[in-house]
Amino acid sequence: MKIGIVGAGNIGALLARKFAAAGHSVKLSNSRGPESSGDIVRGTTVKAVSNEDAPKDVDVVILSVPFAKNPDVAKLLAIAPSDAVVVDTSNYYSARDGNIPEVDAGKPETVWVSEQVGRPLVKAWNAVLSQTTAEAGVASGAGNRIAIPIAGDDAAAKKVVADSVHISGFDAVDAGTLSESWCFQPGTPSYCTELTTDELKLALADASKDRAPKTAMRSCRPLRTGKLNLPGTAWLPTTGPCQPDLFLPAVDSCGWHYITTEARRKN
Numbered sequence: 611m612k613i614g615i616v617g618a619g620n621i622g623a624l625l626a627r628k629f630a631a632a633g634h635s636v637k638l639s640n641s642r643g644p645e646s647s648g649d650i651v652r653g654t655t656v657k658a659v660s661n662e663d664a665p666k667d668v669d670v671v672i673l674s675v676p677f678a679k680n681p682d683v684a685k686l687l688a689i690a691p692s693d694a695v696v697v698d699t700s701n702y703y704s705a706r707d708g709n710i711p712e713v714d715a716g717k718p719e720t721v722w723v724s725e726q727v728g729r730p731l732v733k734a735w736n737a738v739l740s741q742t743t744a745e746a747g748v749a750s751g752a753g754n755r756i757a758i759p760i761a762g763d764d765a766a767a768k769k770v771v772a773d774s775v776h777i778s779g780f781d782a783v784d785a786g787t788l789s790e791s792w793c794f795q796p797g798t799p800s801y802c803t804e805l806t807t808d809e810l811k812l813a814l815a816d817a818s819k820d821r822a823p824k825t826a827m828r829s830c831r832p833l834r835t836g837k838l839n840l841p842g843t844a845w846l847p848t849t850g851p852c853q854p855d856l857f858l859p860a861v862d863s864c865g866w867h868y869i870t871t872e873a874r875r876k877n
């Protein structure tokens with residue numbers, strides 16, 4: 611498979627190395643140009659390229675840029691083959707991305723991205739921390755393999771992405787259409803909670819649009835209860851997402867006990 615990844619940060623660089631290690635042809639770009647990605651591609655077959663080169667002549671384009679930067683990369687997709695599968699890994703955190711009124715009003719995040727970039731998208735890898743992607747992937751068939759939700763409107767595109775998720779070391783669970791993809795956005799029971807396939811299906815079914823965090827909560831850290839039949843997710847005030855030092859066990863004001871993804875992995 612030929613894969614072009616736009617965004618060479620935590621997620622883009624990790625996925626690039628994984629796909630290349632599995633024998634795929636991978637191009638990787640960022641905002642600063644290919645010369646800035648020397649450390650990332652050294653010792654791999656990943657090719658550091660310009661933004662304009664990354665989507666050219668590939669089967670899959672992965673957009674892995676900060677949420678609010680997605681409109682900036684729209685023009686690159688005009689360069690991608692019309693039948694290329696396009697993936698969105700992004701999550702919206704208003705504290706980082708600024709307020710986007712349509713998303714604040716409830717538009718699913720990847721629906722908004724899809725409108726911005728003018729292409730159908732498959733949402734994937736957003737609901738797993740980069741640390742998990744880096745450390746917790748295992749071969750297909752291994753026990754307790756962590757599952758990742760994906761969503762999109764095109765079954766064939768989702769199959770390509772599901773296969774790619776397997777290559778990255780995780781099971782893939784189809785969470786429905788793009789408009790249903792709110793059910794694994796930040797703060798929902800599936801978000802960054804490192805669930806197995808069976809657990810993830812329950813967590814997706816347990817997602818509630820009413821309980822999903824609104825804008826005000828978007829700078830908060832999602833944590834998960836130890837049992838799926840409990841409310842599922844809580845939000846603790848933090849300064850931002852994805853900070854390993856903020857993985858703290860906690861009890862919320864209702865007395866619900868929460869464990870962290872870190873604690874869960876060790877258990």
Ligand SMILES: NC(=O)c1ccc[n+]([C@@H]2O[C@H](COP(=O)([O-])OP(=O)(O)OC[C@H]3O[C@@H](n4cnc5c(N)ncnc54)[C@H](OP(=O)(O)O)[C@@H]3O)[C@@H](O)[C@H]2O)c1
Nearest residue numbers: 617618619620621640641642674675676677700701739740
């Ligand atoms: N970190 C996580 O644990 C995690 C987990 C799941 C999903 N996500 C989501 O996935 C997305 C990427 O996350 P990340 O942690 O990998 O972000 P990151 O480390 O901040 O990297 C972002 C990358 O996007 C590139 N970029 C920004 N604007 C660009 C543009 N106009 N053209 C090309 N490249 C551009 C940056 O280029 P430069 O290198 O030149 O600055 C950088 O390489 C975010 O939306 C995030 O919410 C993150």
